[in-house]
Structure formats: C-alpha cells, structure tokens
Amino acid sequence: MGPTVVHSTLLFDGQTVHENATVVFDSNTGKITSVSTGSSNNLPSGATAIDGSAHTLLPGLIESHAHVHGLHLSPGADQFDILRSPLRSGVTTVCDMHSDPATVNKWREEIAADLAKAKSSNGTVSLSDLKSSLYGATIEGGWPKPIVLGHDPSDELKAFVSTWPKVTVESAAEFVKDHKAQGADYIKLMQENCCSLALPTGEIPVATLDLQTAVVEAAHAAGLPVVGHALSVDMTEVILQAGADGLTHTFIDQPPPQSIIDLYKQTGAFVIPTLTVLSSLTAELQETREKFAEIASRRKIVDGFTKQNMVETISMKDPAAKLEYAFQTVVKLKQEGIDVVAGTDAVAGLKGTAIGPSLWMELELYVEKCGMSILEALNCATALPAKRFGFGDRGIVAAGKRADLVLVKGNVTESLQALWEGEGIVGVWKEGIRAA
Incomplete structure (x- = not known):
C-alpha cells in the first residue's frame, strides 16, 4: 500500500x-x-x-436514504451484500435512516475490521462506510410499523417492533441525548398519516407538531441535523414547520402547492426525493426497474434474489397518488433553489430496491424526468449531501x-x-x- x-x-x-x-x-x-x-x-x-x-x-457517491437492517429479508438470509453491493456500485457512504443500534453497531464493527484487514494484508475493502440515525423518533404504534409488519406480521417481528422508541414531548430531549451518546450522526423524524398509501387515513397514530418541534430543538441544541419522513403535503408541512433540516421523501398525494415551495424556501430545508421507492410504491416505471435489475445482475452486484426483488413493486398507494407529482415537485424545488439530495430508501428485501444500483436509477430519473443536468445530478450524490449532513471529510x-x-x-x-x-x-x- x-x-x-x-x-x-x-x-x-x-x-x-x-x-x-x-x-x-x-x-x-x-x-x-x-x-x-x-x-x-x-x-x-x-x-x-x-x-x-x-x-x-x-x-465516492453518497446514498442519502437507505436502511441497513434485514427486516424485509427471510429469517437467516445472508445480509453481507447490504454494504457490499453499494461499494461495487460506487457508493462509498450509505446513510441509514432507521435501524436498531445493535445492527448499526454490528456493521460499524465489520466496517472497521474490513478496513483493518485490508491495511494489514495489503488487500481490498468490501464494505461501504455507514452513517446512521439509529432508530427514528418513532411514537407508540406509529410509522413505520405498517410497512415493516406488512410482509411478515410474525409474533417475533411484532415483539421487535414493540421495542422501538415511544418518543413524547417530555422524552424528546432524552431521546436525542441517548442517540447522540450511541453515535447517531443525525436524527430522523417520522410523520405519516397514510393518506398517500393504500391504508385508511389515520390508521396509525400521528406525531404532533409539538413533538416534532421538541425533537428538532433538542437535536439542534446537541449539534445534530434533523430529517423527517413524510409522503403527503400536510405531513411535509408539519416537518418543515417543526424546523427540520430536510425531508427524506417528497410527496405524491398532489401537485406541489406554492405554500409548500415557499415553506421550503423560508426554512432552507432540503429534500431527498427517493423517486426509486416512490415508483415502487405507485407501481410505475416497470421498464426502468427491469433495466437496472438486469444491469446490476450482469455486473454481479446483486444475487438472483435481489434481482427479482428489484423488479417487483410495493404497490401500496392511495388511488389518487401519482409519481408525476413527485417529478413536478422536484422540478419546482430545483427551480426555486432548494437543495435536492440523492437518496432512494433502498432496503434489502424491500420490493423495487437494492442499495447501490437503486442510486443509479435515482440519478437517471433526476436527469430524464426532472430536467436536471448531469452535473447537477452528480452533485446531488456527492458534494451536496456531504454539505447538508455536515460530513466535512468527504464528497x-x-x-x-x-x-x-x-x-x-x-x-x-x-x-x-x-x-x-x-x-x-x-x-x-x-x-x-x-x-x-
């Protein structure tokens, strides 16, 4: 070396x-x-x-929205490709947006061992670097419970989900303090009322503005950025009003209202569109999914299971939801000078995604569907996420x-x-x- x-x-x-x-x-x-x-x-x-x-x-590319747990995989499935596939795809940093601390710590240990072995043996590295929110600021019975339990509502998985944080206004500061002590790189909010999904609106408890504001204020006081999940305009508004630094999705329930564009501008928040997972949610762009699944398989980045998983869809949208609304929003936000940061919401076993190759698809959609130049799309996956997340050593x-x-x-x-x-x-x- x-x-x-x-x-x-x-x-x-x-x-x-x-x-x-x-x-x-x-x-x-x-x-x-x-x-x-x-x-x-x-x-x-x-x-x-x-x-x-x-x-x-x-x-090295930065995947700004993924998950490194194996909850969507069958019990006992090999999870090694979760961080190997992205590195082979040019993704040197993966930003995890809700995984249990034990899983994140396991990956951190494996990453350190992988690097140490390469240095001692004059060898190669196999795993991407990892940043994480650890657990998101979940509430009792709230998101992402439905999506995690949807494919396998086993007693074991239900018991695991029951151990997630149950954050309240009163416990927000302690939640942030504990997460920072455990090595969280940023804090993740969950704001979901299911109105964009094939679930009854109000099916699950929804976090209040007071709660999200309390978490944001505690995180900022601790020097941590805050991002938040929302798939609809009304839930996006809550995250922005709470003072979060960014959204981890854009919405699909309606075209972008000027009031939301103005709120983005007023707050200076950024957006991680996750068009890849949204296309799986709405069951659109099947040919694009198939193309990238074939490419990833041919390049030996994914195995047979993941290739098949990439061409399947979540198909869980409300009838009124459209992927076109997401494209329109990204176009409008970019025109208004709002930072767009590349991320896919890829998860091992989550239909329509694969950590690594999904970022290629995401970047192509920015260019082909959202009118970005190639340089703008590349910036979304390199210098811009490093700047917005405060990763001063990379990008x-x-x-x-x-x-x-x-x-x-x-x-x-x-x-x-x-x-x-x-x-x-x-x-x-x-x-x-x-x-x-």
Whole structure:
C-alpha cells in the first residue's frame, strides 16, 4: 500500500469539471494528498500510477436514504451484500435512516475490521462506510410499523417492533441525548398519516407538531441535523414547520402547492426525493426497474434474489397518488433553489430496491424526468449531501479530504449512463484502499 496517482483524467470534483487532472492519494492516511491539472511532476516515488485517459474520476457517491437492517429479508438470509453491493456500485457512504443500534453497531464493527484487514494484508475493502440515525423518533404504534409488519406480521417481528422508541414531548430531549451518546450522526423524524398509501387515513397514530418541534430543538441544541419522513403535503408541512433540516421523501398525494415551495424556501430545508421507492410504491416505471435489475445482475452486484426483488413493486398507494407529482415537485424545488439530495430508501428485501444500483436509477430519473443536468445530478450524490449532513471529510475531491473515489470509463459528465453501461466503473477506493 501507499500512494496512488490517477493522472490524465477528467475530474468531477463534486462541483466542477477539470480536464487533464492528476489526483494523488495515500492508503496509509486515507486522504487525498494533492489535486492538480496539466502536466504533473514530482510525484511520489514508488506510487501506483493509473492512466486516467478517457476516464472520469469523481467522489465516492453518497446514498442519502437507505436502511441497513434485514427486516424485509427471510429469517437467516445472508445480509453481507447490504454494504457490499453499494461499494461495487460506487457508493462509498450509505446513510441509514432507521435501524436498531445493535445492527448499526454490528456493521460499524465489520466496517472497521474490513478496513483493518485490508491495511494489514495489503488487500481490498468490501464494505461501504455507514452513517446512521439509529432508530427514528418513532411514537407508540406509529410509522413505520405498517410497512415493516406488512410482509411478515410474525409474533417475533411484532415483539421487535414493540421495542422501538415511544418518543413524547417530555422524552424528546432524552431521546436525542441517548442517540447522540450511541453515535447517531443525525436524527430522523417520522410523520405519516397514510393518506398517500393504500391504508385508511389515520390508521396509525400521528406525531404532533409539538413533538416534532421538541425533537428538532433538542437535536439542534446537541449539534445534530434533523430529517423527517413524510409522503403527503400536510405531513411535509408539519416537518418543515417543526424546523427540520430536510425531508427524506417528497410527496405524491398532489401537485406541489406554492405554500409548500415557499415553506421550503423560508426554512432552507432540503429534500431527498427517493423517486426509486416512490415508483415502487405507485407501481410505475416497470421498464426502468427491469433495466437496472438486469444491469446490476450482469455486473454481479446483486444475487438472483435481489434481482427479482428489484423488479417487483410495493404497490401500496392511495388511488389518487401519482409519481408525476413527485417529478413536478422536484422540478419546482430545483427551480426555486432548494437543495435536492440523492437518496432512494433502498432496503434489502424491500420490493423495487437494492442499495447501490437503486442510486443509479435515482440519478437517471433526476436527469430524464426532472430536467436536471448531469452535473447537477452528480452533485446531488456527492458534494451536496456531504454539505447538508455536515460530513466535512468527504464528497469533494480536494487535498485533505477522504480518498473516497470512483473511476469510470468514459465521460460521465456528458453521459450519466457511463456509470453503468460499457465498462462502467473500473475502480473504487475507500480511504485510499481499492475496493474488491
């Protein structure tokens, strides 16, 4: 191990494109040493040199909404691909948005062991890095109970769900304090009345504005960002009024009202659209799902079970809900200067998703359905999430940042599909160490 040099490459640094770039990084420190353009001299002796001609180098992608638990898998199913598949897809950081602390800690231990083994044996890494909210701020009987129990309402799973937090206004500060002590990177709110879903509105208890405000105030006092789940306009309004930093979905129950656009602007909140999971929820874009399932399988990123799972759908929408409303909202928010951060709500075993390949689909939808430029879409999955979540060490290719990098054959800045078509991704590094 030691220094690596990628030279003569097209570089997207997370914000800007640079031609004929040279990036030097070190696996011992895990950091980028230098970034330059033009002819490079005085490169480290003994460095591994990689000719980046006809390639694009970009920051490791950030999946800003996923879940790393295995609750949607059959008991005893292999869960190793939960963080292996994203790394093979160029996703070096996965943001978990509601998993139990035991599962998150298990992954953290495996990630550390994976990295230590690679360093000691001059080997490769296999697992993406992980950020997590740990448990969301769930309430008694509230969301996401229906979606978790929907596929397997076993007594064992019901007992597990009963152990989720039951946050109240009075316990909000203690909830945040406990989560920060356990290593939560941000706090997740749950705001769901089921009006966009194939469930009776009011089927489950709904968190109050007072409760969500109490959680947000406690989290901000503790220095933690706050994001919130909502699938409808009225629930989105509650999250925004509570002062959250971002929404972990956009809504599908109606076209975007100007009042919500204005509220986004007033609060400065961002949105993680999760168009991939919304398309599964509404059972739309079947051909797109099939395309990415086939690509992921052909590249040996997913197994047979996951390939089949990717082409199935949740199909759980209210009759009035439409994916088109989500597209319209993303277009409008982007036009109004609201930050759009890439995330999919992918979960192992959740129909229509796969952590890693689903982010490719998400980015394509931003370009094809929401009018974003390719550079805007790439920014949504690199520098922008790092900025909005406060991950100051990643998301940008610059000296001193983590050497989380992806090398792609072709010009990704002109053809987003180069990420997955042709030779596609030919190299991934996490903290300067090559991925398996």
